[in-house]
Amino acid sequence: MTGATIRDVARRAAVSVASVSRALNGLSSVHPDTRARVLAAAEALGYVPHAGARSLSLARTHAIGVVMPDLHGEFFSEVIRGLAGAASARGYHLILSNIDEGEDHMAAALRAMRGRVDGLVAMAPHVAPPAFAALLPPRLPTVTINTPDYAGGPALRVDNRGGAAAVARHFVTIGRKRFAHIAGPAINADALERRDGFAAALPAGTPIAMAEGDFTEAGGARAMAELLTTDAAIDAVFVANDMMALGALQTLRDAGRRIPQDVAVAGFDDVPLARYVSLTTLRVNMADLGGRAATRLIDALEGEGEGAGEVPTADLIVPPLIVRGTTVMEP
Amino acid sequence: MTGATIRDVARRAAVSVASVSRALNGLSSVHPDTRARVLAAAEALGYVPHAGARSLSLARTHAIGVVMPDLHGEFFSEVIRGLAGAASARGYHLILSNIDEGEDHMAAALRAMRGRVDGLVAMAPHVAPPAFAALLPPRLPTVTINTPDYAGGPALRVDNRGGAAAVARHFVTIGRKRFAHIAGPAINADALERRDGFAAALPAGTPIAMAEGDFTEAGGARAMAELLTTDAAIDAVFVANDMMALGALQTLRDAGRRIPQDVAVAGFDDVPLARYVSLTTLRVNMADLGGRAATRLIDALEGEGEGAGEVPTADLIVPPLIVRGTTVMEP
DNA sequence: TTGTATGCGTTATCAT
């Protein structure tokens, strides 16, 4: 009931299991006749190697684990897509385990990966670095994506500060004077970096009206409404992500503000919707990030023992500023 | 280098591996003192059970495999999200393997699942049923999503015909007379069902101008342009999916047609963008579909041996028609 | 070239 095993094939081909293994794995030292008999027997029995047993024997699973919170949906999906593509191209599987439900659940998910994967790709922008490092199974190669400086291995990060700074400079260039920022959750590392990067790139001492959202469209709308009551004179608002920016735009329009004449708005992420509403934003290609992460991890996994330079480099991916109709008039 | 094993723990706690296993898995028959010693030793060594070995011994992986093409992006992501949520809630992992690159690659991916998962969730709207069935590893419980009637197990399907029929009736209700349809790829089962369902629900003998797209926005635009040259008088077009509908809308507007006064347009899927462009469409909740699939599979996996009724039922999920501004004037 | 035997890490059976 569990399918034919290598022993069944051996029996049918009248050879030893060792020969079956060798024949099926294409080892050179096996007589053509033997190989033929084995192949025929395997075919006849519909034999499929048992990946689990193979992994145990080889100490190699050809799978990479992915741990990340289900946070703002768009990302999750894009990263997975990139990961899956790159992994699949190199013959690796992806093992998913989302970690919404609290830190203990997350610890369990992380532990369950041992013996199941060769390495890990982790994304946890909301957890304190030390806690996260402690949760990781020891000796499991890991590359992190947008995770607050975890020093345990290669890391891929979006240049949040640089992106935010580009927006600040853009606002100044188009002559804006009264700035506002709608930030993401304070526990989110990306959110903090975007806020700080924006502030740091404006002329020293420039006041910035602040509000905090939750990365959702509704949250952005609420935050914008809040800003309008406290600082009605603003003429440029940088929103920490696109979804909130969409909400903010709606609130502004409902309040009779013209975009971009009265108020310029910029987001972050460049979600598919951004193009449709002509939102100025920073393009972060999450699929590409996922692909890079997978490639990087697999390179490390397969290069074990040769490369002397196992330097845990941290790549900073700079998101380009996409200028659209919410900051400048369109033709 | 491979982490502490159960033997290391046994040695440190000065007990047998059997006792360690029992203590760690919470079996009753183990002395409190022993359990305490084992727990302490495991903690001290940072012991994490090896999932692979555990699976081999238990003949249970607590993982479910997911095979699907990367087709039109939105879906992929949503289904995965639903699957991951439901699986995670029941303590199962997800193993991904996308199967873009040809049928042989797909066969390999399918085979590689054996010994790695307890069951499969498969979605392959583009493959002929017999071929697909042949590829599946034998004796691996499988639930399919939107896969042309594969008779081997439970199936979840979107009611494409019913949804398309609802659009047809809606068009008639709002007084349209000259119909067109932009279909998806002819090898796609969903596409065919949508086309046929639309045609069947219109009054008998009603002519329908036809064009074929590739499920992409650009493809929809091209197909629409084509229709305009051959059948300029159309006043209602049903597009096989939302992405193509977006392209079609653009083409229509560029051609000076007013929506919905001159031409009514309806899509299929209700992607996030649909709400923004106020596109009338059918809402198919792919995340929900994924969740149901996972739940269904796990129920089957864990109910083995008890339920006499292992009937491979096929659920038809009916997508509701969401009427928006591309078919009726908005307030 | 081929076969025998051992190990991968864990659980479960059977004694004790």
Next chain:
DNA sequence: ATGATAACGCATACAA
């Protein structure tokens, strides 16, 4: 309650 040991399915030294 505990320990020795045989599976689980496969790969691979080591012999032959």
